[in-house]
Amino acid sequence: MTVGVLFEYAxxxxxxxVEGTNVLFKTMQTMAWITIDNIKLDYAGVxxxxxxxxxxxxxxxxxxxxxxxxxxxxxxxxxxxxxIMEDLKKHGYIPRFMQRxxxxxxxxx
Numbered sequence: 752m753t754v755g756v757l758f759e760y761a762x763x764x765x766x767x768x769v770e771g772t773n774v775l776f777k778t779m780q781t782m783a784w785i786t787i788d789n790i791k792l793d794y795a796g797v798x799x800x801x802x803x804x805x806x807x808x809x810x811x812x813x814x815x816x817x818x819x820x821x822x823x824x825x826x827x828x829x830x831x832x833x834x835i836m837e838d839l840k841k842h843g844y845i846p847r848f849m850q851r852x853x854x855x856x857x858x859x860x
Contacts, residue, residue, distance in 0.1 A: 753852040754832040756859075758844040765844065767835055769828045772819075774835065787815050796842055 758765040766777040768784065775784040797804055797814045804810040825831045829851065836846045836859070850856040 752828050754828040755850045756832050756836060756846055757848040757856075758836075758839060758846050760844045767832070767839075769831045769835070771828065772823050772831075774822060774831070787818055793842070800841075 754769045756767045756769075758767065763779055768775045768777075774787060776787070776790055777784050792811050792814060794810065797810055801810075801814060801817065804813055807813065821834065822831050825834055832849060836849075840846065846859045848856045849859055
């Protein structure tokens with residue numbers, strides 16, 4: 752089952768799609784689905800989440816590795832989507848809609 756979440760970030764729409772353990776992102780700038788490997792990460796946000804990565808040259812690679820490990824630990828696509836929503840809320844993303852394949856979109860309050 753695929754789960755999609757539409758976020759708003761700085762008045763720009765950002766889509767996240769969870770397909771199994773794959774997480775894809777799409778913005779108005781990219782206009783294509785990209786993986787976490789191609790996302791621009793904020794150093795300050797990563798260090799806030801993982802303080803042990805401060806002053807490490809491989810901070811981005813390690814943060815991506817930890818994200819992928821966490822996603823694999825979660826059992827369902829819905830649990831993965833909920834984890835992503837909670838995580839992105841901390842960085843100013845506002846979840847607006849969630850849609851599971853075969854269902855109508857749900858407004859997130």
